[in-house]
Amino acid sequence: xSDIEERVKKIVVEQLGVDExxxxxxxxxxxxxxxxxxxxxxxxxxxxxxFGAEIPDEDAEKITTVQAAxxxxxxxxx
Amino acid sequence: xxxxxxxxxxxxxxxxxxxxxxxxxxxxxxxxxxxVIGTATSEKGADAISAYLTxxxxxGKGIVLNVADxxxxxxxxxxxxxxxxxxxxxxxxxxxxRDNLLMRMKDEEWDDIITTNLTSVYRMSKACMxxxxxxxxxxxxxxxxxxxxxxxxxxTNYAAAKAGLVGFSKSLAREIGSRxxxxxxxxxxxxxxxxxxxxxxEQRNNLLQNIPLSRLGQPxxxxxxxxxxxxPLGAYITGETIHVNGGMYMA
Ligand SMILES: NC(=O)c1ccc[n+]([C@@H]2O[C@H](COP(=O)([O-])OP(=O)(O)OC[C@H]3O[C@@H](n4cnc5c(N)ncnc54)[C@H](OP(=O)(O)O)[C@@H]3O)[C@@H](O)[C@H]2O)c1
Numbered sequence: 299x300s301d302i303e304e305r306v307k308k309i310v311v312e313q314l315g316v317d318e319x320x321x322x323x324x325x326x327x328x329x330x331x332x333x334x335x336x337x338x339x340x341x342x343x344x345x346x347x348x349f350g351a352e353i354p355d356e357d358a359e360k361i362t363t364v365q366a367a368x369x370x371x372x373x374x375x376x
Numbered sequence: 377x378x379x380x381x382x383x384x385x386x387x388x389x390x391x392x393x394x395x396x397x398x399x400x401x402x403x404x405x406x407x408x409x410x411x412v413i414g415t416a417t418s419e420k421g422a423d424a425i426s427a428y429l430t431x432x433x434x435x436g437k438g439i440v441l442n443v444a445d446x447x448x449x450x451x452x453x454x455x456x457x458x459x460x461x462x463x464x465x466x467x468x469x470x471x472x473x474r475d476n477l478l479m480r481m482k483d484e485e486w487d488d489i490i491t492t493n494l495t496s497v498y499r500m501s502k503a504c505m506x507x508x509x510x511x512x513x514x515x516x517x518x519x520x521x522x523x524x525x526x527x528x529x530x531x532t533n534y535a536a537a538k539a540g541l542v543g544f545s546k547s548l549a550r551e552i553g554s555r556x557x558x559x560x561x562x563x564x565x566x567x568x569x570x571x572x573x574x575x576x577x578e579q580r581n582n583l584l585q586n587i588p589l590s591r592l593g594q595p596x597x598x599x600x601x602x603x604x605x606x607x608p609l610g611a612y613i614t615g616e617t618i619h620v621n622g623g624m625y626m627a
Contacts (some may be wrong), residue, residue, distance in 0.1 A: 334554070336509075336551065336552065336554065336555070340509055343506060
């Protein structure tokens, strides 16, 4: 697992208060991990803080799974 | 009893704490153990706040803030968070009046009131949101006015803003209740401050006739309601407006 992947997963675990074992790449924040809309906003803000990125609303809407978050951060950093 | 109103460990930001109701709120939250940051629009006012807080043995200080200025709000919340920690009790108290009959009201009079009395509450609350959601606790208390509920000739602008923050608070209370953050309003009636000292003798007498307790309220009587909401005693109250008006308007 790359550093980015690990950090994203850690944030998801912290923000959503879920078990690490539950978090897979395909996990959808809302459907699988029980997030509500406020959770997803907080999650995106936590990602912004962690990676020093600014994620516009249009992009944030598309970050619905762990994989999508990882891909987005990778694309930003790369 | 003491432990129920103990605010030890809380970081309270009170806007417009240089005088009147805001000052009384700052002093009372401080006496209950909170660290208090009080704001004024001038350096001199901020220094005076620092002085009365120190005098009362309260931790915290006065700082300059213009609630009508977005940048000022952002930099103040950032500085306070850096110096003292995340704000856990926000009291939106700063407010002004620009009375006029609607037929004569100027756009500036309308805009000044909406910006200073309503948009400020949106901006301040938003600026404190991250700290509160992260901490999973917080109290947001905004000072409305009886006029927002009853209406008052000459105050269409002021009443609109004061009623507006009630709707704002109810909605925000629903948004962030799951984060253990309560959002409430205290609506004062006529309180003895600079704001009401502008009234004429005649206006004052007319008002008193409609107040069952037949007197103006004291700033401390508003501060008491704010303290209640900020303390563990008020933990299960959210989206609510507490009217403190001597019976002049019964909601
Ligand atoms: N008094 C009443 O009867 C009454 C009744 C109902 C509701 N209220 C509400 O209660 C609140 C406090 O009223 P009060 O009677 O204590 O008022 P006040 O004595 O006139 O004091 C107003 C406070 O607000 C501050 N302020 C004004 N404009 C500001 C700005 N742009 N940015 C930041 N701070 C600003 C002032 O700071 P400076 O000292 O630096 O100018 C001062 O600390 C207000 O929201 C008011 O609408 C009052």
